[in-house]
Amino acid sequence: MIQFSNAKINIGLNIIARRPDGYHDLETVFYPIKINDVLEVIEADKLSFESSGLEIPGRLEDNLCIRGYHLLKKDHDVPPVKIHLHKNIPIGAGLGGGSSNAAFFIKLMNANFELGLSADQMEDYARQLGADCAFFIRNRPVFAFEKGDEFEDIKLDLSAYKIVLVMPDEHVSTAEAYRGVKPAPVRESLYDQIKTPLTAWRGQIKNDFEGHIFRDHPVIRGVKAELYEHGAIYASMSGSGASVFGIFENTPNLGGLEEFNQVFYNV
Ligand SMILES: C[C@@](CO)(OP(=O)(O)O)[C@H](O)COP(=O)(O)OP(=O)(O)OC[C@H]1O[C@@H](n2ccc(N)nc2=O)[C@H](O)[C@@H]1O
């Protein structure tokens, strides 16, 4: 069985408090976008994983698909599978590519082998693999809170706009991003801010990682500034970076930027 495994962007990201378990309480809006990996899972004699497209760093046993397999295997009588992943989603981009793969892997296994898992049960499994993973079980716009793994569905439809995503040639690790941020309570919740007109977002919806990441990676700050110069209604780094998205009325021509970056139009 084959499945597209799509990316997300974060619209707003408030880091509220450090938790006793070392994680952070936050609020963010997750919005699915149309940059896709392709995931194939086939029953086989032994467990194997291969990938094509972008190179995936890290050890095979840490790959989130393999971790997802072992997690399900603990509770369910699933056969060995051959996993093929075609990787298009930039890595270390704040686009949740690995998290998406894990969630879609769980969904594929559930369908393939009739595990009978409900959406809530799949979210519980996904949550154990990473804070971002659970979102991709729903894969529709949500307001997320706590570790970013509790959700409330929201009405947010950006399909009338053009979302452009730029991936600079910079790398930011998620753990590095969290280490550099100073948590603080919010004055107004993102849950209310996201309901305001898009034209009001620029003045109020923030990504708390931008402060220190823009200081250490001025190239990323420059990309955001360029998106505004090209007419974005709203622009922001996604999650812990390094990708930056802009929301436009009409598809912009980002001529100069393409020389130095990967640019994805109309995602
Ligand atoms: C920052 C966000 C925003 O959506 O996404 P990315 O930009 O990475 O895509 C997420 O919070 C990333 O979620 P995810 O990448 O799944 O995190 P995990 O694997 O669970 O954790 C990686 C590390 O991030 C930190 N972490 C993560 C989530 C959270 N609420 N508090 C944290 O402090 C911890 O240091 C943890 O060790």
Ligand SMILES: Nc1ncnc2c1ncn2[C@@H]1O[C@H](COP(=O)(O)OP(=O)(O)O)[C@@H](O)[C@H]1O
């Ligand atoms: N299936 C996977 N695809 C991408 N990265 C993965 C995967 N499994 C594990 N990883 C690890 O997760 C790290 C980054 O994950 P990714 O979700 O692409 O980025 P981000 O956290 O920026 O959204 C990589 O450095 C890689 O080692």
